[in-house]
Amino acid sequence: MLTMEHVMTVLGAIVIASPVLLVLILGISSLLDRKLSEQTTTTILQGGTIAGLLAALAVLLAMLILGTRHVPIELGDWVVIEGQYHFSIKFVFDRLSVPMAILSFTLSGTIGAFASRYMHRDAGYNRFFVLYTLFVLGMVATSLAGTIETLFAGWELVGLSSALLVAFFQERRNPARNGLWVWTIYRFSDAALLLAAVAMHHLRGEGDFGKLLGTGLWPEVVPSLTSHQGLLVGLLVLVAAAGKSALVPFSGWLPRAMEGPTPSSAVFYGALSVHLGAFLLLRVSPLLDSSPLLSTVVALVGVTTAVFAYLAGSVQTDIKSALSFASLSQVGIIVTEIGLGFRYVALIHMLGHACLRALQFVRAPTLLHDYHTMENAIGGHLPRGGAAWAGSTHRFRDWLYRLALERGYLDAILRDYVAGPIVQLFRWFDGIERRWTDFLAGESSRESAEHKPHFGAIEEFS
Amino acid sequence: MRFLELPWLDFSIAATLIGALWVSLVREPYRAARMGLVFTGIAFVFAFLAWLGYYVGVEADSISRSSLEPYIFGREVLVLDELSAPLVPAVALLHFLTALATPRNKMRRFSNSWSLASEAIRLAMFSCKASWLLVGLLAICTVPPYFELKNRVRPTRVYVLHMGLFVGLMVAGWTGVAASAGRSAPPTWATVLLMAAILVRCGTVPAHCWVTDWFEHTSFGIAMLFVTPLAGVYAAVRLVLPIAPDWVLQSIGLASLVTAVYAAGMAVIQRDCRRLFANLFLSHASLVLVGLELHTEMSLTGSLCLWFSVILSLGGFGLTIRAMEARFGRLSLAEYQGLYQHSPALAVCFLLTGLACVGFPGTLGFISTELLVDSAVEVSPYVGIAVVSAAALNGIAVVRAYLLIFTGARHHSTVLLGIGDRERFAVLTFSALILGGGFFPQPGVSTRHRAAATILAERRKWSALSAPDSAAMPDGRTELVPALPATMPVAAATGIAR
Numbered sequence: 010m011l012t013m014e015h016v017m018t019v020l021g022a023i024v025i026a027s028p029v030l031l032v033l034i035l036g037i038s039s040l041l042d043r044k045l046s047e048q049t050t051t052t053i054l055q056g057g058t059i060a061g062l063l064a065a066l067a068v069l070l071a072m073l074i075l076g077t078r079h080v081p082i083e084l085g086d087w088v089v090i091e092g093q094y095h096f097s098i099k100f101v102f103d104r105l106s107v108p109m110a111i112l113s114f115t116l117s118g119t120i121g122a123f124a125s126r127y128m129h130r131d132a133g134y135n136r137f138f139v140l141y142t143l144f145v146l147g148m149v150a151t152s153l154a155g156t157i158e159t160l161f162a163g164w165e166l167v168g169l170s171s172a173l174l175v176a177f178f179q180e181r182r183n184p185a186r187n188g189l190w191v192w193t194i195y196r197f198s199d200a201a202l203l204l205a206a207v208a209m210h211h212l213r214g215e216g217d218f219g220k221l222l223g224t225g226l227w228p229e230v231v232p233s234l235t236s237h238q239g240l241l242v243g244l245l246v247l248v249a250a251a252g253k254s255a256l257v258p259f260s261g262w263l264p265r266a267m268e269g270p271t272p273s274s275a276v277f278y279g280a281l282s283v284h285l286g287a288f289l290l291l292r293v294s295p296l297l298d299s300s301p302l303l304s305t306v307v308a309l310v311g312v313t314t315a316v317f318a319y320l321a322g323s324v325q326t327d328i329k330s331a332l333s334f335a336s337l338s339q340v341g342i343i344v345t346e347i348g349l350g351f352r353y354v355a356l357i358h359m360l361g362h363a364c365l366r367a368l369q370f371v372r373a374p375t376l377l378h379d380y381h382t383m384e385n386a387i388g389g390h391l392p393r394g395g396a397a398w399a400g401s402t403h404r405f406r407d408w409l410y411r412l413a414l415e416r417g418y419l420d421a422i423l424r425d426y427v428a429g430p431i432v433q434l435f436r437w438f439d440g441i442e443r444r445w446t447d448f449l450a451g452e453s454s455r456e457s458a459e460h461k462p463h464f465g466a467i468e469e470f471s
Numbered sequence: 472m473r474f475l476e477l478p479w480l481d482f483s484i485a486a487t488l489i490g491a492l493w494v495s496l497v498r499e500p501y502r503a504a505r506m507g508l509v510f511t512g513i514a515f516v517f518a519f520l521a522w523l524g525y526y527v528g529v530e531a532d533s534i535s536r537s538s539l540e541p542y543i544f545g546r547e548v549l550v551l552d553e554l555s556a557p558l559v560p561a562v563a564l565l566h567f568l569t570a571l572a573t574p575r576n577k578m579r580r581f582s583n584s585w586s587l588a589s590e591a592i593r594l595a596m597f598s599c600k601a602s603w604l605l606v607g608l609l610a611i612c613t614v615p616p617y618f619e620l621k622n623r624v625r626p627t628r629v630y631v632l633h634m635g636l637f638v639g640l641m642v643a644g645w646t647g648v649a650a651s652a653g654r655s656a657p658p659t660w661a662t663v664l665l666m667a668a669i670l671v672r673c674g675t676v677p678a679h680c681w682v683t684d685w686f687e688h689t690s691f692g693i694a695m696l697f698v699t700p701l702a703g704v705y706a707a708v709r710l711v712l713p714i715a716p717d718w719v720l721q722s723i724g725l726a727s728l729v730t731a732v733y734a735a736g737m738a739v740i741q742r743d744c745r746r747l748f749a750n751l752f753l754s755h756a757s758l759v760l761v762g763l764e765l766h767t768e769m770s771l772t773g774s775l776c777l778w779f780s781v782i783l784s785l786g787g788f789g790l791t792i793r794a795m796e797a798r799f800g801r802l803s804l805a806e807y808q809g810l811y812q813h814s815p816a817l818a819v820c821f822l823l824t825g826l827a828c829v830g831f832p833g834t835l836g837f838i839s840t841e842l843l844v845d846s847a848v849e850v851s852p853y854v855g856i857a858v859v860s861a862a863a864l865n866g867i868a869v870v871r872a873y874l875l876i877f878t879g880a881r882h883h884s885t886v887l888l889g890i891g892d893r894e895r896f897a898v899l900t901f902s903a904l905i906l907g908g909g910f911f912p913q914p915g916v917s918t919r920h921r922a923a924a925t926i927l928a929e930r931r932k933w934s935a936l937s938a939p940d941s942a943a944m945p946d947g948r949t950e951l952v953p954a955l956p957a958t959m960p961v962a963a964a965t966g967i968a969r
Contacts, residue, residue: 040823040902042816042895088838088916093769094845096838132812158841162832169831172870179878182807186879192870200863207848207855435740438733446680450626456687457743457801 017071017102020064021082024110025100025153027061028146035139044135051125054138058118061149065110068102078226079103081155099155099217105227105291105356109152112360116280116367117145123371124272133177137270140177144170144273148281152288156217157206160292164202164253164285168195171282174273175266187265193428194262198252202289205245212238222295228352232299239299246293247307254286254340256314260321261420263337267329274329275370279336280363287343287359294352308348315341320413328373336366475524478538480549483517483563484594486510491587500579504570507583511567514590518563525551549598553922554708557779557915558597562700564900565786566590569692572790572897574797580690582619589615589693593700600709606645609672609706610638616685616697625688633671633681640668641706648714656933662715666723669711672703673760674753675723676730686749691796694745695789698752699782704759712763713929724764728857731757735864739871744792744802747872751788751828754861755781761858762843765850766930771923773842776916780827780835780908787824787901791817794894795876804872807879813888818877820890820898825869827905829862835908838916 034053038045045053072080080102088096100106121141128134143166150163172195176188212234213221223233232239250256255263255278266278277283290297290307297304315338322334339362346355372379384391415421446454490510497503524534535547551559566586573581589612596608613634620627647661674682686694707723715723734753741747759781762774794817795802799810811818823834830840840862848855890898908915 040816040819040899042890088912090769090772090842090916090920094842096841136815162837165832169826176874176878179811180809180881182879184878185807185874188878189867189871189874193867196863196866199866200859203844203859203862204848204855207844208852210845211848431736432740435736439737439740442680442683442737446629446684449629449632449680450684451628452626454626454629454684454687457746457803 013071013075017068017077017080018082020068020071021080021100021102021153023064024061024068025082025149027057027064028142028149031057031142032139032146035135035142039135039139047125047129047134050135050138051122054121054125054142055118057142058114058121058145062111062114062118065107065114069107069111072102072107082153083155096158097156097217098159100153100159101155101218102153103227105288106153108356108360109288110149112363113145113148113152113281116276116363117141117148120272120276120280120367120371123275124270127272127374128270133179137174137177137273140170140174141273141276144174144277144282148285151285154218154292157209157221160289161199161202161206164249164289165199167282167285168192168199168253171195171266171273171277174269174277177269177273184268187262187268191262191266194252194259198249198259201245201252202249205242205249208242208245212242218292222293223299228291228294230295230298232295234296234299236300236302239296240303243293243296243300243303244306246289246296247303247310250286250289250344251310252286253289254283254344255337256286256310256341256344257317257417258419258423260314260317260337261416261423263333264325264330264416265420267327267333271329271370271374274333275367278333279366279370283336283340284343284359284363287340287347287355290344290347291352291355294347297348297350304348304350306348308345311341311344311346311348313341314338315345317341317417317419320409321416324410324413328376329370332366332369332373336362339366475520475527475529476533476537477520478534478540479517479521479524480551480559480594480598481538481540483514483521483559484549484591486514486517487587487591487594490514491584491591494587495584501575503583504573504578504581507587508567508570510587511563511570511590514594515560515563515567518560518594521551522556522560525556548602548604549595550600551598552600553918553925554775555597557918558700558705558782559594561779561782562593562597563590565699565782566593566696568786568897568900569696569790569793572794572894573692574794574891574894577690577692577793577797580623581692582622582690585615585619586693586696589696593702596702597700597705603645603649605706605709606641609641609702612702613638616689616693619689619693620685623689626684629681629684633678636678637668637671640664640671641710644668645710648710657714659716662711662719665711666715666719669703669707669760670723670726672706673701673727673756674703674730674734675726675757675760676733679730679734679753682753683746683749686745691745691789691793695748695786695793698749698756699785699789701756701759701778701781704756704763704778707760707763708926712766712926713933720764720766724761724854727757727760727764728854730754731761731861732857732864735861735868738868739864741868742803742805744795744804744872744876747804747868748785748789748792751865751868752781752785754865755785755828758843758858758861761847761854765846765854766927767846767849768920768923768927769842770846770850771926772916772920773839773846775919775922776839776912777836777843779915779919780830780839780905783901783904783908784824784827784834784836787820787898787905788828790894790897790901791821791824794890794898795821798888802876804875806875808876809878809880809882810888811877813882813884814877814890816890816895817898818873820902821877822869822873823902824898824905825873826866827909829866829869831866833906833909835905835912835915837909838912842916 082100084098086095086097128137147163147166151160154160154163172188172192175191176184178184209221223230225231252259263278267274297307318334318338318341322331325331325334343355343358443455494503494507497506531550535541540547592608592612596612599605599608617627620630644661644664648657651657671678731754734750738747738750741750759774759778762770827834827836830836844855844858847858
């Protein structure tokens with residue numbers, strides 16, 4: 010007999026299957042070099058996101074009608090080693106995940122529709138949508154993840170698609186450089202999350218959030234970890250969240266990410282991806298409850314980020330960078346709210362801010378046109394901002410201005426004091442290796458140093 | 472069932488040997504390449520049938536009845552077991568797809584007869600248990616690469632020094648182990664020598680330079696086929712793991728851990744794609760060794776899964792690089808080249824196989840890395856941090872290489888540089904295996920877990936033998952690692968249902 014539980018399970022499966030099918034259809038056709046037409050791609054994307062959205066809304070409705078606050082969808086154990094290890098795929102529909110999933114589908118669908126026109130006849134149309142669907146899958150998987158391993162898988166998908174979309178305009182050098190920078194920061198944060206996942210797994214012997222974090226329903230979970238355990242795992246999670254949400258000290262990648270197409274900037278750095286760190290902190294909020302020190306650190310990171318982003322945003326000269334810092338300042342406030350224990354406030358703030366900022370981003374390309382329209386209407390120039398900084402000779406203000414203009418020197422610090430020394434160290438090793446092999450070979454041993462790419466081989470090949 | 476009782480493994484090795492001889496007589500390179508492809512294809516089909524026979528439970532006795540091995544060697548010496556059963560067809564597949572994807576402009580350089588001869592040695596080696604025969608095969612395996620360097624008039628000293636050291640250490644170590652066989656535990660010096668041999672063969676720091684040097688000087692296809700199956704790891708599992716005391720394993724683990732991070736870091740800064748590949752190989756071979764040397768059931772399972780994943784992922788990655796080299800020559804990572812628009816399919820395959828190497832979700836490597844990290848953290852959080860750091864650095868190296876090769880510039884060409892049909896088939900086969908194994912990992916993990924349990928059971932058997940009151944091996948045989956018959960129910964040895 011068909012019970013409500015069965016219906017909810019089917020609906021939940023549709024929510025998850027929709028983005029999976031999108032990726033499979035677009036990804037496999039690309040892999041086989043059978044690219045779909047623009048119309049077909051758009052239709053499939055719309056179909057997938059609408060199906061997923063309607064199913065998520067139906068789950069929400071059913072939860073409201075039945076008064077259920079927690080609907081787990083267990084797809085079984087993906088990998089089991091009897092008595093030693095199991096990797097289960099479990100998704101959870103609760104007060105945190107359902108709004109996030111609905112937001113993901115809504116914004117992805119809307120921006121996807123916008124992108125289908127924005128990217129019309131672009132040579133990378135197909136590539137854009139393959140990466141876009143990969144992102145949607147990552148977002149939905151992360152939002153609904155019931156285990157930390159599932160969350161990690163979605164988290165990585167979001168990271169890869171984001172980095173590759175930053176490098177989308179691949180005939181120019183800067184997008185590629187910025188894509189690599191974003192990817193490097195993401196890998197660092199992924200490593201922190203993986204360690205947090207493994208640490209949690211070992212502390213509790215489970216990857217399931219329900220058993221990992223405590224008893225009760227979100228956000229009133231009673232933590233089961235001790236203060237020290239919570240602090241250890243929580244700090245790792247905070248590093249992961251900081252990397253993904255561009256919190257201080259990782260904020261430098263956010264303006265770099267604006268190299269990507271506007272639709273991806275809107276959905277990634279205005280709306281969804283940039284909030285993923287905050288979402289993660291909300292998901293593991295029982296850890297914060299277990300450690301007041303951790304909560305304080307989270308709040309401080311949030312405040313610092315908000316202040317930094319406000320200052321840096323105030324001096325930006327292009328609309329996308331200004332919007333990205335405005336977005337970041339709000340994310341900083343959201344993180345502060347999480348640190349202070351206002352979980353529902355943070356969730357609502359996140360949902361509202363994501364929608365507003367996505368709208369602003371998609372309107373950004375037409376901003377100049379809007380300005381001209383307004384100036385024509387009022388018959389003169391619009392008042393110029395930035396007067397607060399102008400004409401000041403105050404040393405602190407000047408310092409602050411330079412700090413804001415250089416985006417807090419955060420990128421420079423990471424480049425010169427973290428990445429740079431590591432690269433130099435390995436180049437030094439490389440030099441030693443070269444000398445060593447030259448010595449052993451009794452002659453110059455590194456052919457690659459003498460070779461340049463050549464393009465004559467093809468004549469023979471063809 | 473009768474069909475599968477034929478000695479397909481012997482047939483597979485025979486096919487490659489006959490092929491090597493036949494192809495060596497052919498002077499016309501394109502014809503030699505076609506014949507080489509046919510023979511590697513036949514060898515793969517036979518190896519696959521041998522694997523199938525093992526997994527449907529064909530008795531080893533029924534295979535040996537129709538095998539020539541008992542007449543030649545007095546007993547069955549080449550048999551599949553839980554460890555080697557999937558490795559043998561994987562190696563054969565790697566050879567077949569490499570031969571298939573060899574472009575016409577590489578056919579003159581790619582020696583099909585040497586490749587077939589090497590394949591025969593590798594297939595025999597991967598179906599051989601610890602014995603002098605395995606030691607001999609591991610030693611012979613180092614010979615074809617020497618002639619490859621010689622034929623290409625490239626410096627051989629780095630290779631010869633390292634491989635000479637490897638063979639010398641291995642033979643000396645095994646002599647010590649063999650001398651004590653059946654009487655007492657192997658002497659410490661013998662296990663230390665074996666350990667050193669394994670470290671050299673796997674390219675562990677500081678004895679790793681031969682790998683990058685080898686990639687510098689030889690044809691990429693030959694280099695890839697030589698390193699990708701991880702013969703050094705196989706030697707470690709067969710020769711060292713069952714008999715080595717814990718401190719020896721810990722030493723190998725520590726050295727491997729350092730190498731994994733070091734090679735990953737080196738991969739990030741390379742200016743040449745071949746050197747990137749070589750360092751990725753070094754890092755992954757070391758990660759596999761780390762898992763082995765932790766010698767818990769889970770770490771061993773993760774390690775064996777990673778091994779299989781590395782063969783397929785690095786194989787696919789290598790073939791993609793080779794296809795790019797066929798079009799654009801040696802690939803520099805010193806500047807942006809923007810080749811995506813000419814070879815989008817190769818770009819996708821490059822990224823997919825590269826990310827599979829580093830354990831990206833949805834690929835074969837994901838669950839292996841998860842298992843490995845999980846078990847590493849259990850042993851020590853520092854080991855876990857090192858493993859995660861290596862994986863993170865490898866990931867950065869792969870995406871950096873992708874961005875440098877395929878993006879960042881506009882490349883002009885007057886001719887089509889897209890992927891060929893045979894190359895597409897080869898890389899798509901690897902992609903399908905990588906993604907298939909990524910989405911449905913349980914069968915692979917189960918077989919690797921059984922193999923891990925078998926290895927640990929053998930180790931326990933040896934530990935019991937090493938105990939003071941043990942004077943002889945349980946069955947009195949002189950073969951050092953007590954070989955389970957290929958079809959002996961593993962459950963009997965390990966307590967695990969197949």
